[in-house]
Each structure stands twice: as structure tokens, then as C-alpha cells.
Amino acid sequence: MKPLTRRRFLAKTALGTMLGALNPVLALSSQAASSFFPASTRWHNWSGALAANPSARFSPTNDQQLADFLASAKGVLRPVGSGHSFAPLVPTDGVLVVLDQLTGLRSYDTANNTATFGAGTRLGDMGAPLANINQAMINLPDIDRQTLAGATSTATHGTGINFKCLSAYITDLRLVTPNGEVHDVNAQSAPALFDAARVGLGALGVVSQITLQNTQRYRLKQTSWVDKTENLLRDFDQQAASHRHFELFPLTHSDFSIALATDATDEPINNPPASPEEEAGFDLAMQGWMKVPPSLRRPLVNGLAEQIGFSERVDESYKILTNIRNTRFNEMEYAVPLKNGAACLQEILQTISDAAVDVVFPLEYRYVSRDDTMLSMSSGDEDHAAISIHRIASEDYRPYFNLIEPIFWKYGGRPHWGKVHSLGADQLMALYPRFDEFREIRAQLDPEGRLLNEHLRKIFGL
Ligand SMILES: Cc1cc2nc3c(=O)[nH]c(=O)nc-3n(C[C@H](O)[C@H](O)[C@H](O)COP(=O)(O)OP(=O)(O)OC[C@H]3O[C@@H](n4cnc5c(N)ncnc54)[C@H](O)[C@@H]3O)c2cc1C
Structure with a gap:
């Protein structure tokens, strides 16, 4: 041999190839013909272990449409990326907010090696456009099917003693809060919100664009x-x-x-x-x-x-x-x-x-x-x-x-926020010195809990 x-x-x-058929996994519709449509299919995560029956899926074609929708929508909303989390952060019978039309390279800065992408861009769709402008991400996780917003919202990481999780390379992000306000946030403009929103668990609002610190290709x-x-x-x-x-x-x-x-x-x-x-x-x-x-x-x-x-x-x-x-x-x-x-x-x-x-x-x-x-x-x-x-x-x-x-x-x-665990608010509070600060920011931005599902209520002790 x-x-x-x-x-x-x-x-x-x-x-997989030897044990036969795996659980069928239905993919999220990635080609939304309209920006709001009733959900006709169940949602499953990548592994098939999590499922939900969302009442609708909303897929904005621009940031303003997203803001208008959040300001006017009723009921629970959950932002979703490519469904590659194993923890039940996404499941809801409310509306799934899908950013599959807010994708692609929006702008870049050659001198500083930064680039701004629509937050729904999959990591695997970033390498080639970045290479075209002589840039590359500093590190990447084991796979590249996640969206940029989904990956950073759970602090997705690769390996390397000198490398942080992807969220730590965000220099600027645009957060649309549940009341429809658009916040362009960075370390100077709103330090606390920036520190929270870079790993926001989809609990602070919907991130519509992200600027990353990259390096040369x-x-x-x-x-x-x-x-x-x-x-x-x-x-x-x-x-x-x-x-x-x-x-x-x-x-x-x-x-x-x-x-x-x-x-x-x-x-x-x-x-x-x-x-x-x-x-x-x-x-x-x-x-x-x-x-x-x-x-x-x-x-x-x-x-x-x-x-x-x-x-x-x-x-x-x-x-x-x-x-x-x-x-x-x-x-x-x-x-x-x-x-x-x-x-x-x-x-x-x-x-x-x-x-x-x-x-x-x-x-x-x-x-x-x-x-x-x-x-x-x-x-x-x-x-x-x-x-x-x-x-x-x-x-x-x-x-x-x-x-x-x-x-x-x-x-x-x-x-890992995106993977299976059984912890609730009390244990998490002991592990994260700034956990209470995050909870306060969340309560200010989403006082009615429109972005909460059962799992997030457990995490935040609500
Ligand atoms: C095969 C496989 C390999 C993996 N390898 C790694 C690895 O190497 N390293 C690692 O750290 N992790 C890894 N993961 C975990 C994965 O990177 C995370 O779970 C990641 O969050 C999934 O991204 P997603 O786009 O699928 O987001 P989802 O799972 O759909 O959502 C994750 C979170 O992001 C939020 N979210 C999504 N979009 C937005 C938005 N626009 N605004 C605000 N919040 C949003 C959701 O509400 C949710 O809370 C792996 C997962 C799989 C299935």
C-alpha cells in the first residue's frame, strides 16, 4: 500500500464514506429572488443536529433596506450566516435575516492592507479578490464556508501562537441595531461597543459590513x-x-x-x-x-x-x-x-x-x-x-x-460560542470578566429581546 x-x-x-448515508441537510436558500419571503423549508445547521421552522426569511439587497426592515419588523429576528455553528444560536420560529445579498469586496486601502466586505461574504469567497489587490487574511479557520459575520460573531479562529481569532482583526464594522439605527463602529468611535460587537453572537444587531486588517498576499x-x-x-x-x-x-x-x-x-x-x-x-x-x-x-x-x-x-x-x-x-x-x-x-x-x-x-x-x-x-x-x-x-x-x-x-x-456546550450565565460570568458589560450593552441595544432565542436567553440568564 x-x-x-x-x-x-x-x-x-x-x-463518512464508509458508514453510509448521513443525515440529510437542507441548505439555506442562497439565491433569494425577493428580499422578504415566507419560509417554505425548515432550516437545518450544517451537521443536521439543529433545525427550526422560521416564519420567514429576509434577505436585504442593501444596508438601508436592512435598517428599514429591522425598524419596522415585529417579533423575533435571528441573523444567520451559513449555519455552520453546532450551538443553537440561530434556531427561531421568527424571521431569519440572511445576508446572502450583502456580499463581496466593497472597498480597500492598499497602504494599510485593509479591506471591507459585505458581512454575508463567505470566507472562501474572499481569498481570490484579496489576492487580486495583493492582500490576504492573516489567519483562517479549518474551513472557509462560514460567512464573515457568522465566523466573527462566534470568535472563529485558526491556529498560531502569534495569531488571534478573526474577530480581533476587525478594524471597523457596521452594526444595524434592532431599532434600525446604523452604527459604524471602531476602536476610536465607540470602544466598548466595538469590543462587544466584534464577537456579538448575533445578539446586538445585524452586522452588514466588516473591515479587516489583512497582510500582503x-x-x-x-x-x-x-x-x-x-x-x-x-x-x-x-x-x-x-x-x-x-x-x-x-x-x-x-x-x-x-x-x-x-x-x-x-x-x-x-x-x-x-x-x-x-x-x-x-x-x-x-x-x-x-x-x-x-x-x-x-x-x-x-x-x-x-x-x-x-x-x-x-x-x-x-x-x-x-x-x-x-x-x-x-x-x-x-x-x-x-x-x-x-x-x-x-x-x-x-x-x-x-x-x-x-x-x-x-x-x-x-x-x-x-x-x-x-x-x-x-x-x-x-x-x-x-x-x-x-x-x-x-x-x-x-x-x-x-x-x-x-x-x-x-x-x-x-x-467556543459556535460549538456544543452546556454552560449558562452563572458559569460564563465567572469565565469572562467583561460578561456583565456585554449583557448591559445587549440590554441597551435590544431592550425588548427581539434578537433572543432560547439558547441566548440561557447564556445571558434571561
Ligand atoms: C466543518 C466545520 C469546521 C469548523 N472549523 C472551525 C475552526 O477551524 N475554527 C473555529 O473557531 N470554528 C470553526 N467552526 C465553527 C464555525 O466557524 C462557527 O460556528 C461560525 O460561527 C459559523 O459561521 P456561519 O457563517 O455558519 O454562522 P452561523 O452559524 O449561521 O451563525 C453564527 C452566529 O453568527 C451570528 N450571525 C450570523 N450572521 C450575522 C450578522 N450578519 N450579524 C450579526 N450576527 C450574525 C448568528 O446569529 C449566530 O449567533 C467550524 C464549523 C464547521 C461546521
Whole structure:
């Protein structure tokens, strides 16, 4: 069998192609013919675990139309991006506000490397127009299907000890509040509102445009290899300091992790797709592995991991930093203070092993730099390690996630706003020094609670 590559391994450990049909997921209508129309289809999130029957969908064609609508609409409104959150931030039987017509590059500043986009633009539709003006986003998350407003509203992040979540690179944003007022906000004009609205959870208003601090267009070389998890954790800080990006995908029921190091390069583009031969060989190996109970799986997974070869690829930054994840899953992610990262990860891996949790998805272990927003997971004066666990969408994630969540709490973890967690206002207040300040701003901007759903009421203790 040909050596496996990291990309094939990660795609296949998701099991989607082998376990058969996944939950059907209906996509949001992305081509609204009119700006307001009754909803005829249920809304589902990406994983299919969340659904709602919104009474209507509103899709403005310009910012003023959005403001007029918010000022006059009755009942509950929820802004929605591309539905890639696992936490029930969006579900409502009220009106979904969809910005699929407020997209694209609106303006840019060459001298300062900033660019302004309609807030409904998907991250994956930003790379090429930015490259055309010799700019690129400073960092990106694992995928690029999210909208700019949706991603920043939950403090979506990538990896890199020197890189903050995407929200922290916002220099200006336009927030349309529930009474229809349009606020152009930045750190000088309204510092507190700016700190709140960069990670606003869709609870302060609808963001219609965002200006990002970018950098000059750059190319990245990504290298991946496999090693013992204990070795990789021992050297993690050193690797994180010496590479632009560094992360791990620790394998469950295994002593190994896949390491990914990514650095700027001038080398020519070399990013070939996986070959069909490699794909077929891997399917066979995985099918054998899956028949073995978790408690007996370690030698097999270790053997498979040791076959994963060293691999390299070079491409434009936005093509290297993001991936395509076709297999649907649910995810829980917490950020723990950096000093607790390795211990927390090791305890999670040990618990999965001790409890013989039948999970094949690797974990994900990343570093995120501190920032000055009110509610990002890494806000404040400490850098954080972000640790994710996943479960395929066709299986009940609750027993696994319920088992692991207290470990995150033990290490001082803060939940990713867009991912599964069970925390309410009391716990969140203890985790975020500026939580009450955010709640006050929310109450001022939305005194009638028109932007609240059940999940947000729980989060804010209302
Ligand atoms: C396969 C996959 C991979 C992922 N990888 C990562 C990763 O690497 N790193 C990471 O941090 N996260 C990751 N996520 C999580 C994801 O980035 C977040 O959940 C993100 O918020 C989803 O963006 P969205 O456009 O789908 O927004 P939605 O999920 O639709 O909405 C998210 C929030 O944004 C609000 N919102 C949307 N649009 C607006 C607007 N115009 N104005 C105000 N509020 C708005 C919504 O009300 C809601 O509160 C991943 C998710 C998936 C499914």
C-alpha cells in the first residue's frame, strides 16, 4: 500500500464514506429572488443536529433596506450566516435575516492592507479578490464556508501562537441595531461597543459590513508528519514558536498524533489532490480497523499511524489554511489557558481510552493568541490552547461530549460560542470578566429581546 497522507487520514477517520448515508441537510436558500419571503423549508445547521421552522426569511439587497426592515419588523429576528455553528444560536420560529445579498469586496486601502466586505461574504469567497489587490487574511479557520459575520460573531479562529481569532482583526464594522439605527463602529468611535460587537453572537444587531486588517498576499508551505503524542506535546511550545502555524490532530485509541506545521514560502505551488489508488488503499485499512472494539484498537491505530508518510504542499495562504470537510459531524471545543493545554488534552485522551469511547475522529489541538474583544475564548491577558472533540453526525454526540466537558471545566476552559456546550450565565460570568458589560450593552441595544432565542436567553440568564 502507498504511504498514507495526512489529508487522506483526516478525511477518512471521519468515516463518512464508509458508514453510509448521513443525515440529510437542507441548505439555506442562497439565491433569494425577493428580499422578504415566507419560509417554505425548515432550516437545518450544517451537521443536521439543529433545525427550526422560521416564519420567514429576509434577505436585504442593501444596508438601508436592512435598517428599514429591522425598524419596522415585529417579533423575533435571528441573523444567520451559513449555519455552520453546532450551538443553537440561530434556531427561531421568527424571521431569519440572511445576508446572502450583502456580499463581496466593497472597498480597500492598499497602504494599510485593509479591506471591507459585505458581512454575508463567505470566507472562501474572499481569498481570490484579496489576492487580486495583493492582500490576504492573516489567519483562517479549518474551513472557509462560514460567512464573515457568522465566523466573527462566534470568535472563529485558526491556529498560531502569534495569531488571534478573526474577530480581533476587525478594524471597523457596521452594526444595524434592532431599532434600525446604523452604527459604524471602531476602536476610536465607540470602544466598548466595538469590543462587544466584534464577537456579538448575533445578539446586538445585524452586522452588514466588516473591515479587516489583512497582510500582503503570501504563499504557505504545509508539512505534516506523525509522531508520538507525548513527544509532540513535549515540543509543542518550541514548534509553535518556530512555525507560523502549528497544530496537532491527536488520534483516539492511539499513542500518535498528526502534526501540521505551516510557514511562509516563496517556493512554487505544488498542491496535488490525493490519488484514487491512495484512497482505495486507505478505505481497506480503515474498514478493518472499524470492526475492532475500541479497547483492542490501539495496536491497529498505532500501526496505521506509523504508515502515514511525511507530506508537503505549497499554495496560496487561503488554500493551505482551509480544508474541505465533506463528512458531517458535531463538535465541542473549549479553550483552556495555555499552561493547562497539554494536561487537559492528555486527560481527555486517557478518558476516551479508559471509557472505551467508540470514536474514530481525531481531536484537534491549536494555540490562539490573546485579544481585546469582550467575549472571544482567548480574550484577556492569557493565550489559550483550543481543544476540539468530534462525533459523526449520524451518532448521538451527547454521551461522549457529556463525559469530556467536565474535563474542560477542570482546566479553566471557555467554550467556543459556535460549538456544543452546556454552560449558562452563572458559569460564563465567572469565565469572562467583561460578561456583565456585554449583557448591559445587549440590554441597551435590544431592550425588548427581539434578537433572543432560547439558547441566548440561557447564556445571558434571561
Ligand atoms: C466543518 C466545520 C469546521 C469548523 N472549523 C472551525 C475552526 O477551524 N475554527 C473555529 O473557531 N470554528 C470553526 N467552526 C465553527 C464555525 O466557524 C462557527 O460556528 C461560525 O460561527 C459559523 O459561521 P456561519 O457563517 O455558519 O454562522 P452561523 O452559524 O449561521 O451563525 C453564527 C452566529 O453568527 C451570528 N450571525 C450570523 N450572521 C450575522 C450578522 N450578519 N450579524 C450579526 N450576527 C450574525 C448568528 O446569529 C449566530 O449567533 C467550524 C464549523 C464547521 C461546521
